[in-house]
Amino acid sequence: MALVDVFSALANPVRRKLLETLREGPRAAGDLAGQFSLSRPAVSEHLSVLKNARLVREESRGRHRYYHLEGAALAEVGEWLHPFEHYWRARMGALRDLIDEENPWP
Structure with missing residues (x-):
């Protein structure tokens, strides 16, 4: 499955909430459904x-289906996002330096 499919899946807030719930451990489909007004x-x-x-x-x-979180696809997303994290840290650091330069502490 392509990385874009993972991003599409993560774009929906209901699916993100399902993943957050599954961080606590496997859950039955019925238990998961009970958490939503859907x-x-x-x-x-x-x-x-x-x-x-x-x-x-x-x-x-x-008769029950249990769902388990699978971390491999999320790890791929993390690897893809990692360079952007460095980019934004550098940008925020430059902004902090500029603010400190214009507004020095007493």
Whole structure:
């Protein structure tokens, strides 16, 4: 799956909230659906998008489906974003230096 699919999946606030919830550990689909004012099919669709983007994996246990957070795709996003982090730190440092130069401390 392409990196753009991961970004598309992460663009939705419901999917980000699902991922945040799964940081605490695997959860049943019904438990996840209970956290939203959306229908179960709507939450299921969001989980499907996350699964297709390799951000979660699904495990069947009897009649229930449990979802687990998958970190590999998030690690790819982190690696891609890393150079931008350096860019913004440098820009913010330059801004801080400029402000300090114009407004020296007493």
